[in-house]
Amino acid sequence: MAELPSSFNKRNVYMRLRPLLRWILKLRSSPRAIAGGLGVGVFIAFTPTIGIQIFLAIIVATICNVNRPAAIVPVWITNPVTVAPVYSFNYWLGSLIWPGPPLSEVSKMFVDIGRALTHLDFWDIMEPIIAMYHMSDEILIPLMIGSIVIGLVLGFLTYIISLKLLSFFFFRRAQKRLLNNKPKR
Numbered sequence: 001m002a003e004l005p006s007s008f009n010k011r012n013v014y015m016r017l018r019p020l021l022r023w024i025l026k027l028r029s030s031p032r033a034i035a036g037g038l039g040v041g042v043f044i045a046f047t048p049t050i051g052i053q054i055f056l057a058i059i060v061a062t063i064c065n066v067n068r069p070a071a072i073v074p075v076w077i078t079n080p081v082t083v084a085p086v087y088s089f090n091y092w093l094g095s096l097i098w099p100g101p102p103l104s105e106v107s108k109m110f111v112d113i114g115r116a117l118t119h120l121d122f123w124d125i126m127e128p129i130i131a132m133y134h135m136s137d138e139i140l141i142p143l144m145i146g147s148i149v150i151g152l153v154l155g156f157l158t159y160i161i162s163l164k165l166l167s168f169f170f171f172r173r174a175q176k177r178l179l180n181n182k183p184k185r
Contacts, residue, residue: 031166037070039159045077046151080117094146
């Protein structure tokens with residue numbers, strides 16, 4: 001079994017994620033709404049909609065009546081660095097259901113899209129949208145199938161896990177407030 005680098009340990013990961021976790025805990029919403037936002041964001045992150053994911057997250061979060069800021073954070077899972085492996089895996093999964101071109105060809109195309117994304121200006125979001133639109137149906141259909149399956153599974157798991165964790169942290173916070181506000185005798 002491969003060993004993890006010496007710089008990788010649980011405490012190091014926690015310390016890097018700590019500001020994000022604190023920000024999530026400070027959101028003014030119920031645990032259910034925040035967890036719903038995170039679930040929606042994870043679902044959108046795995047769809048081949050790079051370039052418009054933030055807008056989609058806001059729209060879907062509004063429609064589902066969940067926390068919009070919480071929905072925006074997970075869409076950054078797919079970024080220029082991760083777009084190739086994420087979309088390649090989604091395509092591979094979808095191609096098990098709907099056959100398409102060989103994975104090696106499609107994966108190379110996703111690497112090229114990711115490389116092109118690293119050179120874009122922030123406001124130049126039309127290029128990735130056009131690149132995805134120009135994909136043939138042979139590629140797009142398996143990619144969409146795999147993306148929806150992965151997005152639904154990971155979005156649902158994110159919702160369940162974050163709901164349990166947020167409920168625990170919010171309950172603990174409420175208990176601390178009660179103890180601190182208790183009159184002294």
